[in-house]
Amino acid sequence: MAINYHSNELEQYILDHxxxxxxxxxxxxxxxxxxxxxxxxxxxHLQGKILxxxxxxxxxxxxxxxxxxxxxxxxxxxxTLPDNGFIDTIEIDDEIVPFTQxxxxxxxxxxxxxxxxxxxxxxxxxxxxxYDLIFMDGDKRQYPQYYKQVYDLLKPGGYILADNILxxxxxxxxxxxxxxxxxxxxxFNQMVREDNRVEKVIFPFRDGIFIIRKK
Numbered sequence: 001m002a003i004n005y006h007s008n009e010l011e012q013y014i015l016d017h018x019x020x021x022x023x024x025x026x027x028x029x030x031x032x033x034x035x036x037x038x039x040x041x042x043x044x045h046l047q048g049k050i051l052x053x054x055x056x057x058x059x060x061x062x063x064x065x066x067x068x069x070x071x072x073x074x075x076x077x078x079x080t081l082p083d084n085g086f087i088d089t090i091e092i093d094d095e096i097v098p099f100t101q102x103x104x105x106x107x108x109x110x111x112x113x114x115x116x117x118x119x120x121x122x123x124x125x126x127x128x129x130x131y132d133l134i135f136m137d138g139d140k141r142q143y144p145q146y147y148k149q150v151y152d153l154l155k156p157g158g159y160i161l162a163d164n165i166l167x168x169x170x171x172x173x174x175x176x177x178x179x180x181x182x183x184x185x186x187x188f189n190q191m192v193r194e195d196n197r198v199e200k201v202i203f204p205f206r207d208g209i210f211i212i213r214k215k
Contacts, residue, residue, distance in 0.1 A: 014046060021045045025072060028103045032070045036096065041069050043137075047206060048076040051135070051161070054211075055080040058159055060132035065089035066120045066146055067138035071100040071113075077135070078109035087113045088127060090120045090138065124149045131155065137163040140181045143188035151197075154214050160198075165189055166208030 021029065025048060033039040043051065055063075055077050061084060063077055068091035078087055091097060094117050104110040116123045120138050124146070134150050136143065143162065154160060165171075170182045171189065192200050192212060203209040 011046065018046070018049055021048075024103070024107050025075060027106075028070060028072055028075070031099075032072070036070055036099065043069075043073040043076070048072055050205065050209075052076045052080055054159075054161070055133065058133065060159075061085045062129055062131045062133075063087040064127070064129075064131045064134045064150065064153065066124075066134070066136045066150075067091065068097075068100055068115055069137075070096065071103050073135065073137065074113050075103070075107045075109060077133075078107070078112045081112055085112060088116060088129070089113060090116045090118070090123050092117075092119055092138070121145060121149070124153070127153060129153065130158075132158045134158070134160045135163070136160060139184075140164060140167070141184040143184050144191055147188060147191060151214070156214055158214050160210070160212040160214075162188065162192075162210040162212065164207045165202065165210045166204065168207065 025045070029042060029044065032042050051073055061082060063081070063086070065074055065077070065087060068074060068089040071089075074087055074089050081087070091100065097115055097117055101110070101115060104113050121142060131153050132155055134154055136146055138146065147160070150160070165185055165188070167182055167185045170179070171186055175182050175186065189210070192198065192210060197215055199213040199215060201211050203211055
């Protein structure tokens with residue numbers, strides 16, 4: 001029998017059996033829901049713990065994040081970084097940045113995180129680094145372009161984590177001609193499927209995460 005991973009009861013069971021949310025992340029979670037538009041975009045406790053565990057396993061030093069929002073995932077990843085580790089995170093919404101930066105400062109990890117404000121399509125070509133991990137959680141319409149741009153910035157053996165690639169199940173439904181978000185996700189998923197330069201697997205958690213490893 002298939003398990004409904006999206007049921008509230010099952011998610012609560014999972015939350016009851018993992019490490020508790022740290023105080024700074026609990027505060028960030030709560031204040032995002034109180035004060036910021038579209039709080040559903042927040043990674044949240046369970047996804048944050050998964051990101052942290054993945055980072056603990058693969059031990060990245062240089063991380064690129066596309067889509068900062070209020071910085072929950074950034075802090076979770078920063079918690080695992082070595083002394084020389086660093087996160088470049090890109091956020092297009094300049095109005096949200098002061099809120100996000102305030103929590104980076106409170107977290108004690110602001111020295112490991114730099115917010116680049118602007119369109120990722122413009123910022124990525126200016127980054128003169130190689131990355132061990134790239135976390136894609138930006139504009140879903142741009143996922144195919146992000147993938148093309150960041151591939152050469154990823155070290156061999158490095159990982160891309162692409163969030164929301166199941167897109168509330170819309171990827172298996174008829175797609176409206178005006179639904180550019182679902183079209184972007186579908187194009188990206190097919191692009192990764194056909195790319196023999198990488199190993200890939202879809203993790204069917206929440207809205208789906210594509211785990212991609214560069215050979």
